[in-house]
């Protein structure tokens with residue numbers, strides 16, 4: 001903490017520029033003299049803290065007398081009534097501080113000037129030096145005028161506060177200016193003998209202040225964002241309907257942080273069915289470039305709006321009006337399947353973990369009337385939930401879209417709320433077949449963990465099963481989460497195939513499995529092998545040392561294939577290069593390293609398989 005001070009009075013007669021040391025207790029209010037001189041006959045000496053809102057009154061008091069760290073004052077609430085604080089550091093130093101709310105009104109009949117100024121020793125008036133201080137000076141003038149009339153003995157101390165953010169030149173200028181103007185105005189009022197003492201003060205020392213305050217303006221962008229799928233106006237004020245993004249680096253950069261605001265909230269709301277969109281933001285404080293060498297706050301709206309299709313709203317009332325159109329919303333395309341949870345239970349709580357919920361799964365192409373613009377709104381979710389997501393070229397007619405909606409009761413009828421969606425691209429498979437590839441797959445957070453992902457994937461599968469033109473189904477860059485889901489669904493389905501019976505699994509992976517999985521379930525060869533490993537693990541008696549070892553070897557043999565390739569490449573290179581060239585071309589691993597790596601890979605896989613089998617067991 002530092003109190004900066006001016007040593008001399010260069011600002012004309014009648015004013016004393018007091019010195020003010022770091023330790024408040026050595027300052028003007030300490031020492032018997034002051035206390036005796038200003039003592040209040042009704043009790044302890046009283047010091048009043050006055051000034052405009054947010055000038056720093058409570059912070060000064062908390063830091064000086066209550067050991068609050070300066071950074072914590074950033075979160076002080078505005079004072080809205082007089083707060084009286086008893087200070088008793090020793091039997092000598094005892095007084096009261098009355099912290100006044102910034103908006104105190106002397107003309108309010110409840111403001112008892114006689115009582116307040118009457119028994120008061122000193123009045124500290126705080127002026128925020130980083131602010132435009134015209135209003136503060138007017139208030140100072142009014143305060144001094146009122147107080148002096150009641151109590152001509154009162155001492156007036158003016159704290160030109162928050163000087164940490166000012167350059168040295170700026171500080172001197174502020175002090176001179178405030179001094180001069182306060183003097184002139186009081187002279188005009190006819191007060192020529194009031195002594196005002198001026199101090200340059202701050203609760204921060206300059207360098208740590210800057211660092212800490214800059215820090216306080218950096219916000220986690222995932223935390224700042226609030227999503228909602230709004231069904232009714234009350235959802236806006238209901239925290240339970242809020243969900244968060246999983247990532248925001250595609251909008252706010254690798255660090256997923258936003259600079260320049262305190263208590264920033266970004267609201268990205270969609271109506272639950274039609275996905276009409278609202279974008280809003282609010283914050284308690286924005287960084288002032290004058291204080292931070294020109295550093296400006298990030299342009300939050302400018303980062304998000306280019307990603308939103310035209311038509312989004314920035315006025316919440318306008319957005320809520322569009323809820324009226326939700327009743328006419330019908331999901332696009334063809335209804336492929338329905339799905340229910342908690343059937344027969346009729347509790348109706350919002351989150352409704354116990355309530356019956358009904359879902360419908362649809363499929364369509366971009367030709368579906370009005371789906372093009374719907375998809376533009378829909379795909380904005382990808383930015384926050386799918387890594388490296390890119391918006392697709394919907395003009396390519398080989399895209400298929402799958403959507404899940406909750407069909408929920410409303411006003412005696414029902415409405416639809418979006419829960420998730422997937423896109424699938426119909427690739428060619430040589431010579432004349434089609435190989436659909438699942439590209440984007442998303443179940444929104446409020447609808448996760450109720451089986452909708454598995455339902456969506458199964459619906460996609462079923463939509464292709466009967467088509468003999470479809471070779472098998474692949475997945476583009478599957479995330480870990482999607483891999484888990486796919487393993488579960490594929491293993492669950494493959495269990496029903498005779499080629500995956502327990503006996504056959506124990507005999508090893510074979511062509512029949514590949515053919516069956518492809519023909520019956522459109523599972524491709526690589527995935528068929530993975531499913532085999534999962535199901536064989538389930539069928540393996542882990543207590544039987546030999547059986548377990550045979551399983552591990554079988555998996556490790558597959559894992560070793562790339563190493564074998566490396567070894568044969570090495571042999572070829574050995575023939576073509578001399579020893580030196582060979583060393584600089586290849587860093588072949590030793591046998592021990594290879595075994596260690598294989599073991600690690602195996603352990604990771606086994607863990608994944610265990611998770612899949614746990615889920616399978618739980619859904620039996």
Ligand SMILES: Nc1nc2c(ncn2[C@@H]2O[C@H](COP(=O)(O)OP(=O)(O)OP(=O)(O)O)[C@@H](O)[C@H]2O)c(=O)[nH]1
Nearest residue numbers: 054055056057058059073074078079102162202203
């Ligand atoms: N830069 C800077 N900021 C400060 C300093 N002292 C206080 N502040 C900040 O100023 C803001 C307002 O502080 P408060 O102490 O709540 O102000 P107040 O005058 O009590 O405000 P009201 O209760 O509304 O009358 C807070 O965010 C503080 O962190 C300072 O010396 N330097």
